[in-house]
Each structure stands twice: as C-alpha cells, then as structure tokens.
Amino acid sequence: MKIVNSRRISQLFFLALFLWFCFVTTLGTAWWQLRGWPVNWFIYTDPLAALGLFLATRAIPATFLWAIGAVVLTVVFGRFFCGWICPFGTLHQLVGWLSHGRRPLIEKVKANDYRHAQRIKYGLLAFLLAAAAGGLVVEFATGTRFSGLSRVVAGSLQTGLLDPMALMYRSVNLALLPLADRATLATSLVPRGYAGAGLIGGLFLLAVALNVWIPRFYCRFVCPLGALYGVLGRWSLWRIGKTSPQCSMCMECESHCEGACEPSTKIRPAECVLCMNCLRACDDGVIAYRNAASVGGEITGLDLTRRGLLVSLASGALAVPMLRLGSLLGANWNPRLIRPPGALPEPDFLNRCLKCGQCMRVCPTNVIQPAGLEGGAEGVWTPTLNFRIGTSGCQLNCVACGHVCPTAAIRPITLDEKLGRNGFADAGPIRLGTAFVDHGRCLPWAMDRPCIVCQENCPVSPKAIFVRETFIPVRDGMHTVSHADELTIDLGAPVLAPQTFSTGDYYCRPLSDPDDSPRRIVANTDSMITLDSNRPFASPLRPGARVELLVRLQRPVVDPRYCIGCGVCEHECPVMGVKAIRITAENETRNPEHKLLL
Amino acid sequence: MNDTAQNPSGISRREFLVRAAKAATTIAVSGYAAHWIRNRDEHQPARAEEPGFSFPSFLVPGTEGRLSIITGPNRRRTLNAALATMGGMGTFIQPGDRVLLKVNAAFALPPSLSATSHPDLVSELVRLCLDAGAARVVVTDYPINDATACFHLTGIARAAEQAGAQVVIPREADFRPATLAGGRLIRNWPVLARPFDGITKLIGVAPVKDHNRSGASMALKNWYGLLGGRRNIFHQEIHEIICELAMMIRPTLVVLDGTETMMRNGPTGGSLSDLKPTHTMIVGTDPVAADAFGATLLGRKAADLPFITKAVVAGAGTANFELLNPIRISTNG
Structure with a gap:
C-alpha cells in the first residue's frame, strides 16, 4: 500500500473514532452510551493540555501519560499526530484538498509557500504557556502559591481556547452534534441547546473555511498544539528530506505539501506534518523519510525572533494578572456563575478547565452550559449552570459531569459526597449556591396568586423551600351581607365575577369576628357565596354585616441550611422571563469565602 | 448594424x-x-381552536363504582387480592386489548423513597394484563425531572420491559393539543397523545403522597403527567386543573398504592423518614373514590381536599366511598 493511503486510512479512522466518542458521551443504559468508552482519549494524547496543566498546577493527571507517549513518538518520528491522527487536521486537509486539488500547479505551489506568518502559532503557544505559568512562577520564586507575589503574578489555563483537541470537542459537542441531533433525536429525547453555540460553531466553521484560501490554514498559522509538536519534532530522528541534490525542481512536492515546509529547497522540519505527499509526488525519487538530514538543507529554527518570543511570553504573563484587576475572583465575583457539583475553587478551576465541553455534552438535563463572560474573559466557554435551558435542574442523583471531566476541574465525586451521606455526613451536601425568592416577581408574594411550584419540586428532604400560609384580602373584596344562612351569603347585588372564588383558594371572613378563622368558599355566583359545608355558621350573619374575601396564599421561603442550589426550583418556576426564584452562588461549597451562614 | x-x-x-x-x-x-x-387572512383572528385530541372513556361498562381496599405489606399480593375481588384482571382486560399504564415517574429517585410508582407494582400489572390476553402494554409518563433518568432510577423502565411492556419516554412530537368540553383551563393545551394511539384500556398507577399545594397527590393528580407545555402555570388553580383532569380522563382502573404513604415533604419526599408503612392497596374504577379513601391514609378527609369536592360536583365520581361498599381484605406477609 502506498504510504499516503495508509495516512488517509489513519486519518479517517481517527476522525470517525473522535466523532464516535463524542456521540457516545451520552448518559444512559444502551450499549453505545457512556460505559467505559475512552471518550477523552484525544485530550489525553494532548501534550499542550498536559504541559499547560503542569505549568498551572504543577501536576499532570495520570491519564495524560498518553501525551508523554505522543511526545516521545514526535521526538522520534516528527509531527505524525498532525498528519495522521488529529481529527481537526483531517478536516482541514479534506477541505483544503477539495478547494485546491484541481487548481493549476503554480497556484498550488504558491498556496503552499512558507509564510513568515506561520511563526504566529509559536507566539500563541508562548503566550498561552506563559499565561498558564503564573502560579508556578510564584511558587518557584517564593516557595508558596499564596505569597504577596500572587497579587502581581497569576496564571490560568487558557490553552483550550485554541488547542485543536479542546476546540474540536467543544465545537462538535456544543454546535455540530446538537444540530445533527435535532433532526434525529438519536442521543437525546429533547433537542439539546447551548448558549453561545453560534459563536463556537461559527469559529469552527471559519477555521475550516479558511482552508479555501490557504490549505491547513489553522495548522500552519494558529494551532498551538501544532506549534508545540513543531518545537518537539524539529530534531526528530526520522524526517522528510531530499536524498540527492539532483532535482528537476518540478515543484510537485510543494504543490501537495500540507505543512508548507518547502521540501524542494531547505525543508523546515518544524512545519512538516508528515503527510508524505512529497514522497509520493516526487518524480525524481529524491525525497525520502529517513534518519538523516535533507541533502537540500534544513531550517530547524522557528523563524521566531528573540524579541517576538519575549513579547509573546511577557504579554501572556501579564494577561492574567491584568484580567484579574477586575476582582472577579475577589469581591466582584459573579453570583450567576454556578459551577457544576464537584467543581474546584475558582482559581484552581481556571487552572484546569480546558473548555472542552465534555461535561456539557454528558449532562443529562442540558443544564451545564458554556459560559460567555459570566466568569470573565478567563472563563469563556467554561461550564456554568443555566437553569432556564434544559429539562430540569442539576439532578440529585447524578454526578456524570465530574466523571467525564478530563482534568478534574470538576472532581469525580461520589453520590455520597454530593448528597452528604455516610462518610460525608459531617461535611453535608455539596452546595452549588442558594435559591433566592424574588418577592417582586413571585406570584404568591407579588401578585396574590397561589403557586408554590418551587416548593413542590424542591428535591431535598426536608425541603429547603417551605411555605408560610397567609390570608390576604382580595382587591375590592369587602362586601355587605344582604341575607345569609348557615352556608350561603347573599350579597344582594351582582358584585362578584361568577366562579372566580371557587378555586378552593378563596375564603370569607365576617369583619365582626376577625379572630374567627376564614371559611373556604366552594362556589360563588355574581351575588352569592357558598361556604365549605364542614363549617357552617352557628348563627347566620345578619343583614348589613360586612364580610371580607380573602385569598389563601402559601408563600415560599428558602431555608439556606438545606438549599443545595440544584436549581430545580428555578427551572420549574412558571415566571419564565426572569425567574421568580433564582440560584446565585452564595453559600457555594467550593468557595468558602462565599459562605452565607454562620 | x-x-x-x-x-x-x-x-x-x-x-x-x-x-x-x-x-x-x-x-x-x-x-x-x-x-x-x-x-x-391578515384581518382574520390568528387561528380558530382546532378540535384536537380527546381522550375516550376507557371505563368497561358494568364495572362502575368498584372499589377494593386490601391491607398488607406485599404489593404484588395486595394487588392480586384486590383484583380477585373483582373477578380478576379479565374483568377489565379482554384478549387483544392494548393497555396503557400511566405510572407516576415524576422524579428521578429510587423506588425505596416511594415518590414514584413502585416497580413491583408496575411489573405485576404488566404481567396481569398480558396474562389476561392484552396484545400490548405501554408504560408512560411525562415526568418533571429529566425523563430518561426518571424512568431508569425509579426502576420502572426495567420492571416494565422485563415484564414485557413497552416504555414510552415522551418526546415533543408525542403531544397534541386537546380541549376539554366544558373545561376552562384545558383549552388547546398539549397533552401526551401519541402513546394513546390504538390504546383500548387505561390503568393509572400512583402512590399516595403528601402535596402542599393540592393537599395530596394520588390517583387524580397522577393525570397531571399527561399534560405537556407549561403545565406549571396550572398550579395557580391546582384544584380546578385536577378536577378538569378528572373530567377528561376516565380510566379502566386505578391502582392507588398506599403501601408506603409519603406523609410529609411531598411530592418529592427524599427521605425514608417521610414515609409511613400504611400497607394499603386501593384498586377501583372510580378515581375520585380511590382518592377519597387515600386521603384517610394521609390523615386527611376528602372534604379537606377541594379537588375531590369539585370532581364530585363535576360528575367524575363519588367522594363517599363507603357508598360503593368497598371490599376490604387483609393479606398478611
């Protein structure tokens, strides 16, 4: 078999595998649903994520040993990942081939010229790694993370913004798959939706569409993972190169070159993605993949000036401290940023979250959503709970998000820990926040309408929402008795809307006897009220007596001792626009400084 | 040129x-x-109300007003004893019938918490229907929590499927607008219609639970799970909506499970301490009567529950269950 066909098969296999992993990241009991499929494998092979995590947290989860493997293979063989495995690269190559394949040779060669702008990706890599390294720098300099220096130097993991693995998972999980699933409902009974999916999907499509202009645009100019592989692979033992200076300079190799690494002249091994097209295309048979440098010469440097590198590093190192001047991690924290159960304290969370969207994909209620700017610029596309989207709040007996998170930004907690049972009874349940009733919008509080859907649905025992029963005079509800017997009161005039007060929630009380408990109205005409037959008046009201119509209200009150912030109440609240009961991150377990109670 | x-x-x-x-x-x-x-049509009103979906009566003629109250801790046994007093399941299910079991699967909670229909009861009912010759048994509900999680965590999906029933977890397309003749709230409102295609018998299966807003959640409140759309707004007139549901749905049979009664913190419960072992199975053809008796398990009177009074006035059944001469049997163990 020709080597390029092997490459194509490998690429299609890994693309299909990737899509399969996204598809099966679905909670359920069917054979194909989440049950040990290594759905995060592509992230685990990602040395950019691993290095970012190391810089940000000084530790790498064991699963990321795959990435060490990828590094070793790259050092030996070059950027095989980019050309043979990366599903994003496969898409780029496919679109680039579709749009350039039939163009004249000279145009293809021109499109595949090396451009100085290809250094941008190294700058982005340096920027992202410097942004992640803040915490490590503080620790090295002072021996502890919590020194005064941390006010000036801080870091957070932002590689996921551009890392092709995170980008691909995010785009497929949050934009492409939900779109496909809307038509088929294969993985979800209810169509799934994600806030800001337009931007996520739009950027993805833009990245793919740029291949029409220059093939593998993203790989050549943007991809920080490709840049890291370039840095690692430029001294690789095996590499592409010419075996003889004798060459007709037909440029066939460059017309098919995916990496724009100029194999016809002085090849740039850091740019070579091992597509092997040049090997196939060379009519003179002078290009080979072997453990010797190209006879035509090599440019192993990265085309990155020292000044450029310093600027990238410095702006990366400054970016996070500058963003934190907004105090989003301090006094100005956003109470609407509700992290999933088991999420780490915010600074630690930002040091780990790759923005891959796996938690959002697996969440059975679709309530975990990609943040916009709720968590500041550092928190873009990190998970936050939005109780207006989805089928319910955070389900009491579900811990799926933490178990799918590849970096334990959301810890893989047990149900016992989430619910504060057994060994966790002393710690109590994990609270995502606290529900607050908006007295200006709640139907029983603001508009004298019975409701308490929130109380009904509160899933904890004892319920965190309890009710206070009150009897409130209805509007224009004072009337004069014309005639009455034990169970009926005739008002003598058509002053009532028929059957309005018969819902079981309306009561009547004679003013002469305000201490007497109100009697329930069971029926009314425009002038007549019929009362609950269980409690007849001992002596009927006399004509001229005043009676007051009351509505019985059960007004919801939140007991913060029991509220876990699951948001089921907010989701179910019938006041749809701005919910009348809303969760804010007050009293959330993960940030002790948000503690509400003594 | x-x-x-x-x-x-x-x-x-x-x-x-x-x-x-x-x-x-x-x-x-x-x-x-x-x-x-x-x-x-720009000057015409938007759209006239369509006649929409309507539920037929599933009551078997001649079985009106049957009620059996069986005490005992074992659901399968009390259910069978209750049906035996009525001549067996064959009284209600004829060969070839296609039966829909409307369970209460509202919450994603384990069966031990009794917030949902018990899987033993579901599986026994499915078996009895199939034994009576039913061609098909469909088990469905439109839950409050995440639907898939509800059907699985409650154990209902597994129990029903193992017994040979088909579980339908509703999708958007399963709802059709319905209007209740003489109703005020159920007008052009989406109801769970598609699972009823071809159905000839309807059995409601519900636990007895405390419910702060309506007073109790039992056989009648169970029909709430047939409503779609923004059904939460009906809580403003909870008794009216339950009454309209009682008018709209005339089941073949209701099975009201008072084996464990949720005395407080309903309708979700969440703790075993919310339950009381009342060991009673109520089976009947009049859901109003069943609820009227069920209220007593909660220590309440039918007259305390306006939706029962309303349903009686609307002609949906009787609250005076003693008038039906309920058969009372005790099974032990």
Whole structure:
C-alpha cells in the first residue's frame, strides 16, 4: 500500500473514532452510551493540555501519560499526530484538498509557500504557556502559591481556547452534534441547546473555511498544539528530506505539501506534518523519510525572533494578572456563575478547565452550559449552570459531569459526597449556591396568586423551600351581607365575577369576628357565596354585616441550611422571563469565602 | 448594424425588445408572486381552536363504582387480592386489548423513597394484563425531572420491559393539543397523545403522597403527567386543573398504592423518614373514590381536599366511598 493511503486510512479512522466518542458521551443504559468508552482519549494524547496543566498546577493527571507517549513518538518520528491522527487536521486537509486539488500547479505551489506568518502559532503557544505559568512562577520564586507575589503574578489555563483537541470537542459537542441531533433525536429525547453555540460553531466553521484560501490554514498559522509538536519534532530522528541534490525542481512536492515546509529547497522540519505527499509526488525519487538530514538543507529554527518570543511570553504573563484587576475572583465575583457539583475553587478551576465541553455534552438535563463572560474573559466557554435551558435542574442523583471531566476541574465525586451521606455526613451536601425568592416577581408574594411550584419540586428532604400560609384580602373584596344562612351569603347585588372564588383558594371572613378563622368558599355566583359545608355558621350573619374575601396564599421561603442550589426550583418556576426564584452562588461549597451562614 | 450608429442612445431595436421583454417578465413574475404569497387572512383572528385530541372513556361498562381496599405489606399480593375481588384482571382486560399504564415517574429517585410508582407494582400489572390476553402494554409518563433518568432510577423502565411492556419516554412530537368540553383551563393545551394511539384500556398507577399545594397527590393528580407545555402555570388553580383532569380522563382502573404513604415533604419526599408503612392497596374504577379513601391514609378527609369536592360536583365520581361498599381484605406477609 502506498504510504499516503495508509495516512488517509489513519486519518479517517481517527476522525470517525473522535466523532464516535463524542456521540457516545451520552448518559444512559444502551450499549453505545457512556460505559467505559475512552471518550477523552484525544485530550489525553494532548501534550499542550498536559504541559499547560503542569505549568498551572504543577501536576499532570495520570491519564495524560498518553501525551508523554505522543511526545516521545514526535521526538522520534516528527509531527505524525498532525498528519495522521488529529481529527481537526483531517478536516482541514479534506477541505483544503477539495478547494485546491484541481487548481493549476503554480497556484498550488504558491498556496503552499512558507509564510513568515506561520511563526504566529509559536507566539500563541508562548503566550498561552506563559499565561498558564503564573502560579508556578510564584511558587518557584517564593516557595508558596499564596505569597504577596500572587497579587502581581497569576496564571490560568487558557490553552483550550485554541488547542485543536479542546476546540474540536467543544465545537462538535456544543454546535455540530446538537444540530445533527435535532433532526434525529438519536442521543437525546429533547433537542439539546447551548448558549453561545453560534459563536463556537461559527469559529469552527471559519477555521475550516479558511482552508479555501490557504490549505491547513489553522495548522500552519494558529494551532498551538501544532506549534508545540513543531518545537518537539524539529530534531526528530526520522524526517522528510531530499536524498540527492539532483532535482528537476518540478515543484510537485510543494504543490501537495500540507505543512508548507518547502521540501524542494531547505525543508523546515518544524512545519512538516508528515503527510508524505512529497514522497509520493516526487518524480525524481529524491525525497525520502529517513534518519538523516535533507541533502537540500534544513531550517530547524522557528523563524521566531528573540524579541517576538519575549513579547509573546511577557504579554501572556501579564494577561492574567491584568484580567484579574477586575476582582472577579475577589469581591466582584459573579453570583450567576454556578459551577457544576464537584467543581474546584475558582482559581484552581481556571487552572484546569480546558473548555472542552465534555461535561456539557454528558449532562443529562442540558443544564451545564458554556459560559460567555459570566466568569470573565478567563472563563469563556467554561461550564456554568443555566437553569432556564434544559429539562430540569442539576439532578440529585447524578454526578456524570465530574466523571467525564478530563482534568478534574470538576472532581469525580461520589453520590455520597454530593448528597452528604455516610462518610460525608459531617461535611453535608455539596452546595452549588442558594435559591433566592424574588418577592417582586413571585406570584404568591407579588401578585396574590397561589403557586408554590418551587416548593413542590424542591428535591431535598426536608425541603429547603417551605411555605408560610397567609390570608390576604382580595382587591375590592369587602362586601355587605344582604341575607345569609348557615352556608350561603347573599350579597344582594351582582358584585362578584361568577366562579372566580371557587378555586378552593378563596375564603370569607365576617369583619365582626376577625379572630374567627376564614371559611373556604366552594362556589360563588355574581351575588352569592357558598361556604365549605364542614363549617357552617352557628348563627347566620345578619343583614348589613360586612364580610371580607380573602385569598389563601402559601408563600415560599428558602431555608439556606438545606438549599443545595440544584436549581430545580428555578427551572420549574412558571415566571419564565426572569425567574421568580433564582440560584446565585452564595453559600457555594467550593468557595468558602462565599459562605452565607454562620 | 447601421441602426446603432444612427441611434444616439446606442441601443438596437432587437436589444431594446429583448431588454423590454426581460423587464416585463420580471415585473409579471414578481407581481404574480406577490399576489400568490399575499396573506389573505391578515384581518382574520390568528387561528380558530382546532378540535384536537380527546381522550375516550376507557371505563368497561358494568364495572362502575368498584372499589377494593386490601391491607398488607406485599404489593404484588395486595394487588392480586384486590383484583380477585373483582373477578380478576379479565374483568377489565379482554384478549387483544392494548393497555396503557400511566405510572407516576415524576422524579428521578429510587423506588425505596416511594415518590414514584413502585416497580413491583408496575411489573405485576404488566404481567396481569398480558396474562389476561392484552396484545400490548405501554408504560408512560411525562415526568418533571429529566425523563430518561426518571424512568431508569425509579426502576420502572426495567420492571416494565422485563415484564414485557413497552416504555414510552415522551418526546415533543408525542403531544397534541386537546380541549376539554366544558373545561376552562384545558383549552388547546398539549397533552401526551401519541402513546394513546390504538390504546383500548387505561390503568393509572400512583402512590399516595403528601402535596402542599393540592393537599395530596394520588390517583387524580397522577393525570397531571399527561399534560405537556407549561403545565406549571396550572398550579395557580391546582384544584380546578385536577378536577378538569378528572373530567377528561376516565380510566379502566386505578391502582392507588398506599403501601408506603409519603406523609410529609411531598411530592418529592427524599427521605425514608417521610414515609409511613400504611400497607394499603386501593384498586377501583372510580378515581375520585380511590382518592377519597387515600386521603384517610394521609390523615386527611376528602372534604379537606377541594379537588375531590369539585370532581364530585363535576360528575367524575363519588367522594363517599363507603357508598360503593368497598371490599376490604387483609393479606398478611
């Protein structure tokens, strides 16, 4: 078999595998649903994520040993990942081939010229790694993370913004798959939706569409993972190169070159993605993949000036401290940023979250959503709970998000820990926040309408929402008795809307006897009220007596001792626009400084 | 052509005619298109109410007013004893019947918490229906929590499927608008209709639970799970909506499970301490009567529950269950 066909098969296999992993990241009991499929494998092979995590947290989860493997293979063989495995690269190559394949040779060669702008990706890599390294720098300099220096130097993991693995998972999980699933409902009974999916999907499509202009645009100019592989692979033992200076300079190799690494002249091994097209295309048979440098010469440097590198590093190192001047991690924290159960304290969370969207994909209620700017610029596309989207709040007996998170930004907690049972009874349940009733919008509080859907649905025992029963005079509800017997009161005039007060929630009380408990109205005409037959008046009201119509209200009150912030109440609240009961991150377990109670 | 040279506008006759024809065609086509897509009804009201879906009565003639109250801790046993007093399941299910079991699967909680229909009861009912010759048994509900999680965590999906029933977890397309004749709230409201396609018998299966807003959640409140859309707004008139549901749904049979009664913190419960072992199975053809008795398990009276009074007034059943001469048997163990 020709080597390029092997490459194509490998690429299609890994693309299909990737899509399969996204598809099966679905909670359920069917054979194909989440049950040990290594759905995060592509992230685990990602040395950019691993290095970012190391810089940000000084530790790498064991699963990321795959990435060490990828590094070793790259050092030996070059950027095989980019050309043979990366599903994003496969898409780029496919679109680039579709749009350039039939163009004249000279145009293809021109499109595949090396451009100085290809250094941008190294700058982005340096920027992202410097942004992640803040915490490590503080620790090295002072021996502890919590020194005064941390006010000036801080870091957070932002590689996921551009890392092709995170980008691909995010785009497929949050934009492409939900779109496909809307038509088929294969993985979800209810169509799934994600806030800001337009931007996520739009950027993805833009990245793919740029291949029409220059093939593998993203790989050549943007991809920080490709840049890291370039840095690692430029001294690789095996590499592409010419075996003889004798060459007709037909440029066939460059017309098919995916990496724009100029194999016809002085090849740039850091740019070579091992597509092997040049090997196939060379009519003179002078290009080979072997453990010797190209006879035509090599440019192993990265085309990155020292000044450029310093600027990238410095702006990366400054970016996070500058963003934190907004105090989003301090006094100005956003109470609407509700992290999933088991999420780490915010600074630690930002040091780990790759923005891959796996938690959002697996969440059975679709309530975990990609943040916009709720968590500041550092928190873009990190998970936050939005109780207006989805089928319910955070389900009491579900811990799926933490178990799918590849970096334990959301810890893989047990149900016992989430619910504060057994060994966790002393710690109590994990609270995502606290529900607050908006007295200006709640139907029983603001508009004298019975409701308490929130109380009904509160899933904890004892319920965190309890009710206070009150009897409130209805509007224009004072009337004069014309005639009455034990169970009926005739008002003598058509002053009532028929059957309005018969819902079981309306009561009547004679003013002469305000201490007497109100009697329930069971029926009314425009002038007549019929009362609950269980409690007849001992002596009927006399004509001229005043009676007051009351509505019985059960007004919801939140007991913060029991509220876990699951948001089921907010989701179910019938006041749809701005919910009348809303969760804010007050009293959330993960940030002790948000503690509400003594 | 010479014409062109003499024509100061530089256009030949032929070209003029071609252009004029193109222009005329464009005008004609757009004019016709505008006429064609014009909204002829712009001054009409949006849309008249469609007749929509309606539930037939599933009551088997001649079985009106049956009620059996069986005490005992074992659900399968009390259910069988209750049905035995009525001549067996064959009284209600004939060979070839297609049965829908409307369970209460509202919450994603384990069966031990009794917030949902118990899987033992579901599986026994499915078995009895199939034994009586039912061609098909469908188990469905439109839950409050995540639907898939509800059916699985409650154990209902597994129990029903193992017993040979088909579980339908509702999708958007399963709902159709319904209007209750004489109803005020259920007007053009989406109801769970598609699982009822071809169904000839309906059995409601519900636990006895405390419910702060309505007083109790039992057989009648169980029909709430047939409503779709923004059904939460009906909580403003909870007794009215339950009464309308009682008017709309005439089941073949209701099974009201008071084996464990949720005395407080309902309808979700969440703790075993919310339950009381009342060890009673209520089976009957009058859901109002079943609820009226069920209320006593909660220590409440039917008269305390306005939705029962309303349902009686609406002719949906009787609250005075003693008038039905309920058969009372005790099974032990």
